[in-house]
Amino acid sequence: MARIAFVNVTKRFGETVAVDDISFEVADNEFFCIFGPPTSGKSTILRLLLGLETPDSGDILIDGRSVLGEGPARRNIAMVFQNLALFPHMSAGDNVRFPLVERKVSAAAIAARVEAVAAKLHIAHILHKMPAQLSGGERQRVAIARALVREPVAYLMDDPISALDARLREETRVELKRIQRELGQTLIYVTHDQEEAMSVADRMAILEQGKVRQIDRPEAIYDRPASRYVARLVGSPPINLLPGRVREGRFESEDGRLTLPLGRGPIDHAAPVDLGVRPEDVEILAPETDGAATAAVYEVEPLGGFTVVDVEFSGQVLRAMVRGQPRLKPKEPVGLTIRPERVHLFARDTGAALFREARG
Numbered sequence: 001m002a003r004i005a006f007v008n009v010t011k012r013f014g015e016t017v018a019v020d021d022i023s024f025e026v027a028d029n030e031f032f033c034i035f036g037p038p039t040s041g042k043s044t045i046l047r048l049l050l051g052l053e054t055p056d057s058g059d060i061l062i063d064g065r066s067v068l069g070e071g072p073a074r075r076n077i078a079m080v081f082q083n084l085a086l087f088p089h090m091s092a093g094d095n096v097r098f099p100l101v102e103r104k105v106s107a108a109a110i111a112a113r114v115e116a117v118a119a120k121l122h123i124a125h126i127l128h129k130m131p132a133q134l135s136g137g138e139r140q141r142v143a144i145a146r147a148l149v150r151e152p153v154a155y156l157m158d159d160p161i162s163a164l165d166a167r168l169r170e171e172t173r174v175e176l177k178r179i180q181r182e183l184g185q186t187l188i189y190v191t192h193d194q195e196e197a198m199s200v201a202d203r204m205a206i207l208e209q210g211k212v213r214q215i216d217r218p219e220a221i222y223d224r225p226a227s228r229y230v231a232r233l234v235g236s237p238p239i240n241l242l243p244g245r246v247r248e249g250r251f252e253s254e255d256g257r258l259t260l261p262l263g264r265g266p267i268d269h270a271a272p273v274d275l276g277v278r279p280e281d282v283e284i285l286a287p288e289t290d291g292a293a294t295a296a297v298y299e300v301e302p303l304g305g306f307t308v309v310d311v312e313f314s315g316q317v318l319r320a321m322v323r324g325q326p327r328l329k330p331k332e333p334v335g336l337t338i339r340p341e342r343v344h345l346f347a348r349d350t351g352a353a354l355f356r357e358a359r360g
């Protein structure tokens with residue numbers, strides 16, 4: 001169990017600043033996700049924490065103590081490998097034992113430790129099986145058991161389930177969340193999949209080119225993104241962005257076809273803005289409904305319980321997420337409204353959020 005902190009950590013590789021003055025704290029027993037696009041520095045953060053890389057500046061603390069002078073073995077942080085890989089020629093039990101055998105721990109101590117970990121992860125009954133005979137979920141438990149058997153202070157996972165197919169990935173992440181809660185150990189989890197991060201994390205850090213852009217609970221990041229960059233990274237389908245201006249407390253789209261009361265006191269921002277609207281906050285109504293703008297259906301994507309309706313409006317396509325299966329056809333006219341209490345506003349130039357109060 002451990003608290004982990006990065007304090008103004010920078011790591012360069014030649015000209016590349018892989019990690020740029022990053023600070024964050026992970027609480028004891030927390031499921032902490034690091035999420036960002038490719039090359040944003042996620043793996044480098046893990047390697048710095050493991051002791052496989054040394055920062056150029058800044059400090060890394062475990063339980064308040066700097067570990068910069070300590071090698072990987074002394075830090076005792078476990079890594080669960082990508083795709084939760086097991087050694088295929090060893091039984092599940094031998095896989096779990098392996099890290100202790102490697103460290104030349106006594107046979108009696110190994111047996112006791114494996115038994116304890118197997119009980120925690122409910123895998124005692126499958127230790128005799130070979131990896132090929134295990135289900136995906138069982139393999140995952142064995143891989144985690146192997147990471148935990150040497151009693152690490154925390155464990156790390158680098159995109160552990162990215163190679164699984166979509167269905168299995170969903171099941172696996174639910175299971176992972178449950179296991180982590182049961183084990184009550186600090187887990188730092190890297191992913192480039194926003195849905196995965198949103199679904200498992202207690203808190204998540206969002207990276208952009210080696211910088212932390214926001215750290216918070218997933219719901220808070222979704223509801224109150226600090227910037228346009230963050231808003232676009234979380235949520236699927238992604239947030240709609242509509243260019244325009246603020247005039248007298250109202251948003252006005254660039255072509256003047258949509259105005260919205262912003263209703264949050266006078267927003268004083270003369271420069272151009274982007275209005276951010278989540279697809280579930282766009283309403284599709286009958287054409288010519290009072291107070292609705294007129295738009296044309298562009299494409300309809302039924303997903304079963306929900307339908308994604310793309311509409312053409314103001315020279316661009318806005319996506320709406322509609323409950324059920326509306327009977328709509330491309331080119332058909334519809335009414336369009338946006339829930340004003342749920343919109344976001346970003347400065348066009350910097351992308352910074354202009355208000356971030358709780359949404360209704």
Ligand SMILES: Nc1ncnc2c1ncn2[C@@H]1O[C@H](COP(=O)(O)OP(=O)(O)OP(=O)(O)O)[C@@H](O)[C@H]1O
Pocket residue numbers: 013016017018036037038039040041042043044045192
């Ligand atoms: N050992 C290295 N030598 C040189 N450059 C490196 C090294 N490790 C990482 N980098 C560079 O640092 C940057 C961050 O890489 P990193 O692997 O941390 O990103 P990432 O977010 O994990 O990416 P991905 O999602 O693609 O795995 C990249 O530009 C990468 O090319």
